[in-house]
Structure formats: C-alpha cells, structure tokens
Amino acid sequence: MSVLGVGLIGAGNISDTYLRLAPLFADFEIRAVSDIDMDRARAQAAGYGMRAETVDEMLSAGDIDLIVNLTVPKAHYAVSRRILEAGKHCYSEKPVVLTLDEGRALLDLAAARGLRLGSAPDTFLGGAHQTARALLDAGAIGEVVGGTAHVMSRGMEHWHPNPDFFFQPGGGPVLDLGPYYITDLVQLLGPVRAVSAMGWASFPTRTIGSGPREGETVLVETPTTLHGLMEFEGGAIVTLGASWDVWRASHPHIELYGAVGTMQLPDPNNFGGEVTVAEGPAGFAAAEVAHPFAAPNDGEEGEVANYRGAGLADMVRAIDEGRAHRCNGDLALHVVDVMLGILASAERREWVEMTTTAPRPAPLPPEAARKFLKNPEDG
Ligand SMILES: NC(=O)c1ccc[n+]([C@@H]2O[C@H](COP(=O)([O-])OP(=O)(O)OC[C@H]3O[C@@H](n4cnc5c(N)ncnc54)[C@H](O)[C@@H]3O)[C@@H](O)[C@H]2O)c1
Structure with a gap:
C-alpha cells in the first residue's frame, strides 16, 4: 500500500508525542503542522523538519489525505467538521465531540462523503x-x-x-x-x-x-x-x-x-x-x-511502551483493506x-x-500489530 500523507491541526502539548512516534509506523507520514497560533505551528514544524501551514492551506493541500485533530476538546467538532468537509479523513484526539448531536453529525458527514472518522484513545491497542x-x-x-x-x-x-x-x-x-x-x-x-x-x-x-x-x-x-x-x-x-x-x-x-x-x-x-x-x-x-x-x-x-499513533496506523490500513478501523x-x-x-x-x-451502542472493536493480536510498524523489530 502507498503511504498516506497526514497533517496535524493543533501544535500543543500532545503534538510532540504524535510527531515523535510517527516514524515508528509504516503506512503514514506526517507532512505538515497547523495551529490557530501559527508561531506554535512554525516552532513544532521546524523541530520535526516539516511544513507549517495555516488550517486553510492544510485543508486544500494535495498531499494530505488525513488530518489529525489535536485541538482542545471544545474545538474538536468544528475542526473535525471542516476536515471532513474538505474531503479528508479525520482522526481526532479524545473526546471526539462534546455532544451526541455533534457526533452523529460527524458520523453522517463521514459516511456521506465516504471518509473515515477515527478517534483516540488507542491505548487499548x-x-x-x-x-x-x-x-x-x-x-x-x-x-x-x-x-x-x-x-x-x-x-x-x-x-x-x-x-x-x-x-x-x-x-x-x-x-x-x-x-x-x-x-x-x-x-x-x-x-x-x-x-x-x-x-x-x-x-x-x-x-x-x-x-x-x-x-x-x-x-x-x-x-x-x-x-x-x-x-x-x-x-x-x-x-x-x-x-x-x-x-x-x-x-x-x-x-x-x-x-x-x-x-x-x-x-x-x-x-x-x-x-x-x-x-x-x-x-x-x-x-x-x-x-x-x-x-x-x-x-x-x-522504560515506557508508547505506541500513540497505533489507532491512526490501524485506520490507515483499514482504509486500504476496506475493513472497519478499531478506533x-x-x-x-x-x-x-x-x-x-x-x-x-x-x-x-x-x-x-444509553442511546448509542457500539460493537467491541476487533482484537489486535501481536502479528497484526507488528504489520503496523516500519521496522517490526521496534515492537
Ligand atoms: N496533553 C496530553 O498529555 C494529552 C494526552 C492525550 C490526549 N490529549 C488530548 O489532546 C488534545 C489537545 O491537548 P493538548 O494538551 O495538546 O492541548 P494544548 O492546549 O497544549 O494544545 C492545543 C492546541 O490547539 C490549538 N487550537 C485550539 N483551537 C484551535 C482551532 N480552532 N484551530 C486550530 N488550532 C486550534 C491551540 O492553539 C493549541 O496550540 C485534547 O483533546 C486533549 O484531551 C492531550
């Protein structure tokens, strides 16, 4: 499968973890960082050797297929909505939204556009x-x-x-x-x-x-x-x-x-x-x-096992394989x-x-997890 181009919106605290760990994974590459505060975006982008761009630039970038929403919870819905409306897959930090109506609207939008909506946490993997x-x-x-x-x-x-x-x-x-x-x-x-x-x-x-x-x-x-x-x-x-x-x-x-x-x-x-x-x-x-x-x-x-990004890696493979993603x-x-x-x-x-339900996500056995890694000996 070809490597999927990823952009980050939100260059705050947790963006370091995504940027640091992304090279572990085989099937996606973070190419650009964005933030409402462009000084933050520029600082993170420079630190990890990639482009800083405005949210609008990222939403229309031809080499970005999927955007990770790392903004604060109250901005999750509006930012994820813009990502999907721009025709890009969206993976959000948690909590994915703050109301059920917002969540249903995003799920409907993703389904109507044939796009994926994913969300952290992925630590259960x-x-x-x-x-x-x-x-x-x-x-x-x-x-x-x-x-x-x-x-x-x-x-x-x-x-x-x-x-x-x-x-x-x-x-x-x-x-x-x-x-x-x-x-x-x-x-x-x-x-x-x-x-x-x-x-x-x-x-x-x-x-x-x-x-x-x-x-x-x-x-x-x-x-x-x-x-x-x-x-x-x-x-x-x-x-x-x-x-x-x-x-x-x-x-x-x-x-x-x-x-x-x-x-x-x-x-x-x-x-x-x-x-x-x-x-x-x-x-x-x-x-x-x-x-x-x-x-x-x-x-x-x-001393710590940290594979944040595993849920994103699974979603990227799921898109290629035409199966449900776990997160x-x-x-x-x-x-x-x-x-x-x-x-x-x-x-x-x-x-x-509860007014919603969800099936248990598929288990992730060791051999399936190893396939997410660029170097299987990393895990
Ligand atoms: N910090 C952690 O250790 C941690 C761990 C796991 C998950 N998370 C989750 O990650 C998300 C971000 O947390 P954080 O700690 O990085 O927060 P943060 O405040 O450090 O960073 C959030 C960034 O998003 C930007 N932002 C806010 N609204 C925006 C908008 N509308 N458009 C573009 N950029 C916008 C802010 O300018 C800021 O740089 C939260 O949902 C949080 O629950 C954080």
Whole structure:
C-alpha cells in the first residue's frame, strides 16, 4: 500500500508525542503542522523538519489525505467538521465531540462523503490491554459479573502550562481521562446499557503550578470528583471512580471479577504494564505479555511502551483493506454517551440509559500489530 500523507491541526502539548512516534509506523507520514497560533505551528514544524501551514492551506493541500485533530476538546467538532468537509479523513484526539448531536453529525458527514472518522484513545491497542482481551476471550476468568475502574490524582494544574480547559465544561476527570478507561472496558466487555453517578466540583479554583502562568488561578466549572456505576449490555456492573481531588489512592486501575477468577489491568492511559490473573481464591499471578505494543520504547530511560499513533496506523490500513478501523467513530461516540450520561446522572440525580451502542472493536493480536510498524523489530 502507498503511504498516506497526514497533517496535524493543533501544535500543543500532545503534538510532540504524535510527531515523535510517527516514524515508528509504516503506512503514514506526517507532512505538515497547523495551529490557530501559527508561531506554535512554525516552532513544532521546524523541530520535526516539516511544513507549517495555516488550517486553510492544510485543508486544500494535495498531499494530505488525513488530518489529525489535536485541538482542545471544545474545538474538536468544528475542526473535525471542516476536515471532513474538505474531503479528508479525520482522526481526532479524545473526546471526539462534546455532544451526541455533534457526533452523529460527524458520523453522517463521514459516511456521506465516504471518509473515515477515527478517534483516540488507542491505548487499548497496547500490548497489556490486548493481552487482557485475549485472556478474557479465552475464558481465563469466565464470564465477567462486575469490576472497578479508578482514575484518581491531585489535578492537572501542576504540570500543564495552560490547564484551563481541564476545569471547564467539556473537561473534568470523566471527559478527560474517562475515555481511556471506558474505551478499554468496552473493548473488553462490550457496550454499556445504563449509568448512574454522583459528583461535585470540590474546590472552586486551582492554581497553575508550572510554565509562564505559574501562580495564576483558574476557575473550576465542572465536577472534579465523580463516582459512577456502569451497567454493561452483557450484565456486568462496573464502578468508576474519577477524581482530580485525591492526593493518594491504591485501587488497581481496572479490576474485573469473573465467574472463575479475577483480573487486574494496568493504567489504560498506557500501552504496557502488568496484567495479573487470580484463579478462584488463589493469589494473583502475572500473565505473560508478549505483544509488540508492550515493548518499552519511550520515556526518560526508554522504560515506557508508547505506541500513540497505533489507532491512526490501524485506520490507515483499514482504509486500504476496506475493513472497519478499531478506533472508530461509533465506539468513540458510545464512550461519549457513557461519559455524558455519568455527568448528567450526577447533575439530575437519576439513572441514564444509553442511546448509542457500539460493537467491541476487533482484537489486535501481536502479528497484526507488528504489520503496523516500519521496522517490526521496534515492537
Ligand atoms: N496533553 C496530553 O498529555 C494529552 C494526552 C492525550 C490526549 N490529549 C488530548 O489532546 C488534545 C489537545 O491537548 P493538548 O494538551 O495538546 O492541548 P494544548 O492546549 O497544549 O494544545 C492545543 C492546541 O490547539 C490549538 N487550537 C485550539 N483551537 C484551535 C482551532 N480552532 N484551530 C486550530 N488550532 C486550534 C491551540 O492553539 C493549541 O496550540 C485534547 O483533546 C486533549 O484531551 C492531550
């Protein structure tokens, strides 16, 4: 297959990760960077040896087939819409949109134009999470009846130089970090039927802890502690704790309770990590994780498995092969439905039924993942 030309809109924090890791992948090449702030676009483009261009220039560029939307969540819909209207495939950072109407409009537009809409997160394609999927599908813990998922920390204002969007409507721990957890749970257990939750905005302001705005305070306009329940269509009930108000917690990131055992999964914001399984009442034992997207390749000492871009690589191959892509718009919109349901339940103090569904994305076995890589020995 020929290499697909990719452009990035949004030259902020996460663009570094895409630009740094893109050379790992065989089937796409990032050729240009754009931003509403052209100084940022020029700086990123110069750093990675590619063109900087305005959004309009990128939308009409003949060598760009697919555009990755790395803007802030409140701009996702408008930017993705322009990408599709320009006749280019669109892959968005999460959350893909902030309302179901926006998501349906993008899915309809993509279908009408014969284009693909994809979305992060792609960390569920990571070696640890795909190992868990394979074990689950092989019946290692039997039918799952319940579980827990916890994502808890003391906020985002300490490290992000412009953390405002985290604390505005459209941010908060559920919409920001929930996609990693909920997408992984949907790939493992299938779609969600209904949710309930309680939550609150525990502290009215946060103080920026780094960068040029250090010491400035930002207003908190969305709940920062939420505890929810998700009922899956298959019957399993999973607790979700999501908070930016917690100094220290010790829950496993994800724990699943099955008819014959228990499984613990590592952070679904990462590709690698340890998967442990307990058979019956026995203690936990680590499962063998033999998958290219679990091999350490990043981090200060090369200790982290980071294959961000894998979802994009899969979408590019899926276009060529005429099959569904795993990080697809239906899946991303269902996850938005779950997250908005949790927020609405907390606000209205009632259960919320999902109005969308999405099939489990296909598993990504090691041999399929290896095909995404330019040098299969990288994984
Ligand atoms: N920072 C992370 O570690 C991280 C990790 C995973 C996912 N994400 C997701 O990636 C997205 C971007 O996050 P970030 O941390 O890079 O944010 P950021 O604020 O650092 O960068 C966003 C960039 O988008 C640009 N932008 C905003 N609106 C635009 C528009 N309409 N047209 C063109 N450019 C526009 C901004 O000027 C900015 O440079 C978010 O959806 C976030 O949830 C971030």
